[in-house]
Amino acid sequence: MNPLALTRQHRELHCEQVALTAIAQAYGTPTYVYSRAAIEAAFASFASAAAGRGVLLCFAMKANSNLAILDLLARQGAGFDIVSGGELERVLAIGGNPARVVFSGVGKTHAEIRRALELGVKCFNVESSAELDRIDAIARSLGRRAPISIRVNPDVDAGTHPYISTGLRENKFGIAHDHARAVYAHAATLEGIEIVGIDCHIGSQIVETAPFLDALHRVLNLADALEADGIALRHLDLGGGLGIRYDTETPPDRGAFLTQLLDRVDQWRAVKPQRAGVEVIFEFGRALVAEAGLLLTRVEYLKDNGARHFAVVDAAMNDLMRPALYEAWHPVQTVIERTDRPPQLLDVVGPVCESGDWLARGRTLAVAEGDLLAIGCAGAYGMTMASNYNSRPRPAEILIDGAHMHVARPRESVQALFATEQTLPLI
Ligand code: LLP
Numbered sequence: 001m002n003p004l005a006l007t008r009q010h011r012e013l014h015c016e017q018v019a020l021t022a023i024a025q026a027y028g029t030p031t032y033v034y035s036r037a038a039i040e041a042a043f044a045s046f047a048s049a050a051a052g053r054g055v056l057l058c059f060a061m062k063a064n065s066n067l068a069i070l071d072l073l074a075r076q077g078a079g080f081d082i083v084s085g086g087e088l089e090r091v092l093a094i095g096g097n098p099a100r101v102v103f104s105g106v107g108k109t110h111a112e113i114r115r116a117l118e119l120g121v122k123c124f125n126v127e128s129s130a131e132l133d134r135i136d137a138i139a140r141s142l143g144r145r146a147p148i149s150i151r152v153n154p155d156v157d158a159g160t161h162p163y164i165s166t167g168l169r170e171n172k173f174g175i176a177h178d179h180a181r182a183v184y185a186h187a188a189t190l191e192g193i194e195i196v197g198i199d200c201h202i203g204s205q206i207v208e209t210a211p212f213l214d215a216l217h218r219v220l221n222l223a224d225a226l227e228a229d230g231i232a233l234r235h236l237d238l239g240g241g242l243g244i245r246y247d248t249e250t251p252p253d254r255g256a257f258l259t260q261l262l263d264r265v266d267q268w269r270a271v272k273p274q275r276a277g278v279e280v281i282f283e284f285g286r287a288l289v290a291e292a293g294l295l296l297t298r299v300e301y302l303k304d305n306g307a308r309h310f311a312v313v314d315a316a317m318n319d320l321m322r323p324a325l326y327e328a329w330h331p332v333q334t335v336i337e338r339t340d341r342p343p344q345l346l347d348v349v350g351p352v353c354e355s356g357d358w359l360a361r362g363r364t365l366a367v368a369e370g371d372l373l374a375i376g377c378a379g380a381y382g383m384t385m386a387s388n389y390n391s392r393p394r395p396a397e398i399l400i401d402g403a404h405m406h407v408a409r410p411r412e413s414v415q416a417l418f419a420t421e422q423t424l425p426l427i
Pocket of ligand 1: 060063081104105201203204205239240241242283284285286287322326380381
């Protein structure tokens with residue numbers, strides 16, 4: 001966790017200046033808690049290294065799409081990487097500029113493409129020839145030209161979890177590197193298409209710089225080949241994917257990471273005058289918000305089945321899906337340190353009727369029934385992946401700003417879960 005977001009003061013965990021116990025008291029549990037300062041600091045760590053270097057930092061909002069957070073990042077100068085029409089509407093809802101939006105995703109629908117064209121997004125990151133033809137047809141029907149990049153699959157191994165690795169040939173993402181040149185050549189013949197860039201994204205939670213440099217190398221080679229084919233690019237989109245420290249990972253320093261990539265781009269830019277203005281886009285999600293958020297939960301029961309000890313908490317896999325889906329490790333701390341009982345080895349599990357419903361396994365914690373726990377590094381892919389499984393309303397989201405608790409989203413009500421459902425009328 002970012003120390004701006006979480007510190008222990010007098011045995012008690014605080015987010016910025018607010019005690020987590022006060023948040024639980026005011027808004028209940030489970031609750032997502034985010035720190036404004038930590039989000040802004042994360043953005044600034046990239047932005048300061050990118051300043052004056054022809055970079056647009058887009059936030060991949062799939063990591064956390066709460067409007068309060070999007071608004072904070074937009075005010076800092078972020079653009080957005082979106083993957084659905086729903087995410088596009090979120091940009092509009094905060095008064096964001098579609099001209100700073102890149103539209104990624106492997107399955108864009110007709111309606112999504114049309115809406116994005118009408119609003120004037122910066123670029124469609126195209127993932128297949130079929131999608132290219134669809135975008136061309138829709139653009140022509142609107143009397144427009146659609147700005148596109150081809151997402152190339154550079155076939156590099158990002159060394160991350162197989163579910164979140166996307167840059168290998170076997171993945172469904174992008175267009176194979178050796179096929180991309182032909183797709184660009186085809187794109188250049190389409191009246192409704194304007195080629196503006198090249199795009200790649202090799203995976204997520206990558207904690208080494210080398211795979212990014214490999215991918216960049218391959219992207220630049222392709223850009224050279226396209227240049228030889230008479231296709232000039234206006235931007236290089238290098239995707240997102242930079243990882244964070246959940247446990248013992250040691251991701252590179254953000255500024256140093258960005259500088260290394262941008263230095264390589266500068267070498268390439270320096271070769272020909274027409275490359276000087278080529279912009280670099282990044283689509284970071286996790287690295288901007290993960291360490292700024294936590295999930296606050298309360299221990300309902302302590303349970304001992306002989307072989308294992310459990311803390312059954314009021315958060316579950318529906319609230320934070322990462323452990324169940326990826327066996328992801330999140331740090332867990334007791335909100336108030338206890339000295340009146342010994343720590344014990346236990347699993348932190350939720351109330352959902354599935355063995356996969358665990359949040360942390362094999363942790364050593366001194367806890368009692370009723371205690372609060374903070375599940376750290378939950379600001380990315382936490383709430384955005386939450387569901388209503390077991391008819392559980394999704395958590396509240398509280399954005400901490402200094403000493404102020406801002407309700408970024410109130411807890412969902414049970415009634416809201418089925419408000420639009422209808423029983424079959426009796427005949
Ligand atoms: N751009 C594209 C095209 C993407 O597919 C992704 C993430 C990103 C950017 C942002 O990646 P980031 O900087 O956040 O690593 N739910 C998983 C992560 C899935 C990532 C999917 N794509 C998790 O909880 O670990």
